[in-house]
Amino acid sequence: MNLETPMPAVGRSRWTGLGAFIGTELRVQLHEGLAIATSIVVQAVFLVFVAVLAQGYLPFTLVGAIVFSVFTIGQRIQNEAAWIRIDHKLHELYHASPMTPGAYFLGLSVGVLLAYVGPILVLVAAAVYFIAFTAAAALVLVAVLAAEFIFTASVGYMISTWFRDMRSIWPYSTLFFNLFGVLPPVFYPLGLFPVSLQPVALLLPTSGGTALAERAAGILPLTTGEILLASISLVVSTGAAFIGAVYWARRISRER
Amino acid sequence: MTPDALRADSVRKTYRGRSGPAIEALTGVSLRLSRAERVALLGRNGAGKTTFLRIASTLLAPTSGEVEIFGHDAIADPESVRPYLAVVPQEGKPFMHLTPREQAYTYLRARGFTRETSKSRTEHALEQMGLTEVADRLSITLSGGQRQRTMVATVISTEAPLLFLDEPTIGMDPFARRSVWDSFRELTRKGSTILLTTHYLDEAEALSQRLYIIDRGRLLAEGTADDMKRSVGGTLRVSVAPGNGVAEQLATFGPLVRDGDTVHVITSPGRIQEILQLAAHSNLTASVGPVTLEEAFLRVVGRSINDES
Ligand SMILES: Nc1ncnc2c1ncn2[C@@H]1O[C@H](COP(=O)(O)OP(=O)(O)O)[C@@H](O)[C@H]1O
Numbered sequence: 001m002n003l004e005t006p007m008p009a010v011g012r013s014r015w016t017g018l019g020a021f022i023g024t025e026l027r028v029q030l031h032e033g034l035a036i037a038t039s040i041v042v043q044a045v046f047l048v049f050v051a052v053l054a055q056g057y058l059p060f061t062l063v064g065a066i067v068f069s070v071f072t073i074g075q076r077i078q079n080e081a082a083w084i085r086i087d088h089k090l091h092e093l094y095h096a097s098p099m100t101p102g103a104y105f106l107g108l109s110v111g112v113l114l115a116y117v118g119p120i121l122v123l124v125a126a127a128v129y130f131i132a133f134t135a136a137a138a139l140v141l142v143a144v145l146a147a148e149f150i151f152t153a154s155v156g157y158m159i160s161t162w163f164r165d166m167r168s169i170w171p172y173s174t175l176f177f178n179l180f181g182v183l184p185p186v187f188y189p190l191g192l193f194p195v196s197l198q199p200v201a202l203l204l205p206t207s208g209g210t211a212l213a214e215r216a217a218g219i220l221p222l223t224t225g226e227i228l229l230a231s232i233s234l235v236v237s238t239g240a241a242f243i244g245a246v247y248w249a250r251r252i253s254r255e256r
Numbered sequence: 257m258t259p260d261a262l263r264a265d266s267v268r269k270t271y272r273g274r275s276g277p278a279i280e281a282l283t284g285v286s287l288r289l290s291r292a293e294r295v296a297l298l299g300r301n302g303a304g305k306t307t308f309l310r311i312a313s314t315l316l317a318p319t320s321g322e323v324e325i326f327g328h329d330a331i332a333d334p335e336s337v338r339p340y341l342a343v344v345p346q347e348g349k350p351f352m353h354l355t356p357r358e359q360a361y362t363y364l365r366a367r368g369f370t371r372e373t374s375k376s377r378t379e380h381a382l383e384q385m386g387l388t389e390v391a392d393r394l395s396i397t398l399s400g401g402q403r404q405r406t407m408v409a410t411v412i413s414t415e416a417p418l419l420f421l422d423e424p425t426i427g428m429d430p431f432a433r434r435s436v437w438d439s440f441r442e443l444t445r446k447g448s449t450i451l452l453t454t455h456y457l458d459e460a461e462a463l464s465q466r467l468y469i470i471d472r473g474r475l476l477a478e479g480t481a482d483d484m485k486r487s488v489g490g491t492l493r494v495s496v497a498p499g500n501g502v503a504e505q506l507a508t509f510g511p512l513v514r515d516g517d518t519v520h521v522i523t524s525p526g527r528i529q530e531i532l533q534l535a536a537h538s539n540l541t542a543s544v545g546p547v548t549l550e551e552a553f554l555r556v557v558g559r560s561i562n563d564e565s
């Protein structure tokens with residue numbers, strides 16, 4: 001570095017400002033109390049349906065509801081990132097600054113997660129109580145949810161950068177989140193999915209993660225092969241999505 | 257030799273839309289800002305101001321050209337220069353669910369400043385922008401001008417070495433604009449360099465030590481406001497409207513600058529009487545005033561800055 005160059009007022013690391021930006025986003029999100037409170041309405045309705053129609057499947061629907069809740073946070077991250085960029089142009093303040101684009105993406109994501117984690121914890125408490133999770137099973141559930149969050153935040157953030165206006169995002173986002181979150185065996189057991197398609201379900205982060213959590217809770221039998229398939233796929237897709245999102249965040253921070 | 261704060265060389269930008277023709281927004285822009293300089297980029301809507309500012313501030317890739325910031329290659333390695341920068345984007349808005357105080361403070365914290373520094377700088381910027389009274393109201397309850405002041409307060413509180421402000425005073429009342437100007441002067445006194453865009457002639461004149469006139473993607477003139485006014489060729493202007501019918505006679509008194517139906521004659525004090533008589537003779541209205549940046553702009557660009565066509 002040229003000695004004549006004025007040094008920036010502060011040092012900078014890859015995660016400079018991360019904590020502060022998480023706080024910013026959390027503070028912004030907490031004003032949406034109603035949105036937070038209603039964020040699990042669909043899941044609750046599904047639970048009621050299943051309780052009426054097929055009570056025996058209720059534990060599956062409960063675990064699925066938790067995974068789905070975490071998964072839909074990606075959609076909120078996507079909307080928030082797109083809104084900040086398209087409507088507010090605030091991302092330019094953060095990109096032209098010591099904060100890295102990766103820290104921006106992660107800060108926004110974790111901020112949204114913290115805002116929406118409350119209702120999810122209610123579902124988790126219900127699951128732990130009704131399904132009698134062991135400590136090990138609870139650990140698996142937390143790991144699955146962590147992976148789910150990283151995956152969905154990464155994909156949500158990437159989708160948010162692909163469009164120039166909010167309305168053109170919605171159809172794609174609806175499609176993506178329903179195809180991955182509702183259609184495959186998330187709210188219902190893997191066994192009810194067509195046998196030939198079950199490996200595909202295990203490969204998807206949503207239904208695969210759900211199956212792993214249900215297996216750990218002792219409500220879904222899985223072969224060792226199936227466990228391996230779902231675990232490896234979850235780790236690989238999560239890792240790839242995260243690395244992809246950090247790379248993409250950096251690249252898109254200077255538009256073409 | 258210390259490197260310039262900003263050096264742009266032959267910056268070109270062609271927007272290639274998926275539909276519609278390619279748009280050449282910049283056709284080779286070269287400029288230089290020394291340290292602690294305040295420079296305005298003056299131009300009509302669509303001239304290319306925002307495009308240039310976004311390229312210079314690493315937020316948009318040029319089609320070709322070079323940009324150096326404090327001697328660093330900002331095109332090859334944008335992230336290395338970003339810590340030096342702060343940007344007020346065109347038509348940006350603060351977070352609707354933060355107060356101006358929270359907006360500025362959390363932004364400074366995100367840039368890595370300590371709590372104490374963030375707090376004192378926030379208070380100073382809020383005061384400068386006249387936001388103290390609304391500092392604890394959510395931005396969603398503020399007027400457009402107050403939101404814009406919040407954006408400016410947030411960004412100037414960084415005291416970044418190089419600041420880019422895209423039409424920073426848009427939507428503000430004259431009083432607020434003056435406080436923005438004052439705060440910019442303070443920033444350059446402390447050593448920051450400022451590049452701003454504007455389509456307000458008075459702002460460009462009051463604020464910048466030097467200005468560039470940009471039109472259709474190229475720089476047409478560079479200099480101080482006084483330089484530009486001098487280049488018009490006289491000190492006084494007589495405006496005759498509608499003047500096209502007598503343009504030929506008017507041209508004998510000095511250079512003409514046209515603005516729609518109005519013809520401005522740039523002339524010297526001794527000849528004013530004759531021009532006024534000529535106008536009165538033809539039943540035309542005429543007014544006399546000093547040469548302003550408006551005539552300089554008209555002469556350089558060929559159209560008024562307010563002409564929407
Ligand atoms: N994203 C874009 N895609 C296509 N054309 C654009 C885009 N942004 C700006 N332009 C065009 O580039 C030209 C310069 O625009 P801009 O830099 O915004 O001008 P100014 O800021 O001076 O008003 C205009 O003709 C504008 O329509």
Ligand SMILES: [Mg+2]
Nearest residue numbers: 305306307346
């Ligand atoms: Mg503009």
